Amino acid sequence: MVDNVVAFFRELEDADFYLLSGLEQGMRFSEWVQHDEIPKYAELTPEEVDYRLDRCMRHELIERKTIQYEGYQLTFEGYDALALRTFAERDTIDGVGAPLGVGKESDVYEVQSFRPMALKYHREGYTNFREVAREREYTADRDHVSWLYTARQPPKRSSRRWKRCTRRVGAAAGRADRTPS
Secondary structure: OHHHHHHHHHHOOHHHHHHHHHHHHHOOOOOOEEHHHHHHHHOOOHHHHHHHHHHHHHOOOEEEEEOOOEEEEEOHHHHHHHHHHHHHHOOOOOEEEEEEEEOOOEEEEEEEOOOOEEEEEEOOOOOOHHHHHHHOOOOOOOOOOOHHHHHHHHHHHHHHHHHHHHHHHOOOOOOOOOOOO
8 A cells, every 4th residue: 555655665766666667567568577587677687686676575565476487576565656756756746645535446645745636546456356357348358457457447547537527617626647557
């Protein structure tokens, strides 16, 4: 959850984010990224990758599984860290405050920013990924679905709905930023 990531976010170094981004890139092709492939995706040396894997495992940003090979994947916390980094680099947010609402499919937090703002983290699939993969229209017709793909769909839908709503009622509030999809 975001609370977990915020607690140690400032301790993370640039190379930690290179590793997380590399894993995200590798997960486009496979559910688990082979250990030997990570240096290519993260653009880090094999020694640096091993060090960063240990750091990120301690913070539960990634998980490891030995199948026919040693593989790694992002956790939701790792994905949250990448999103926070993106917003911080763009100067969209300066800090994360108290939770405004925690629900089944999303968490909303107060954020410190240049204007009053809230940060919404979609959590669809966090607790029961298999059920979401079977039921949602954007995953029902696919044999294999990455949870990264599934996690990105609700914010896209929400953004489209918000745009339609603000056009109809002329609301002053709007979306300030979002992570790339």
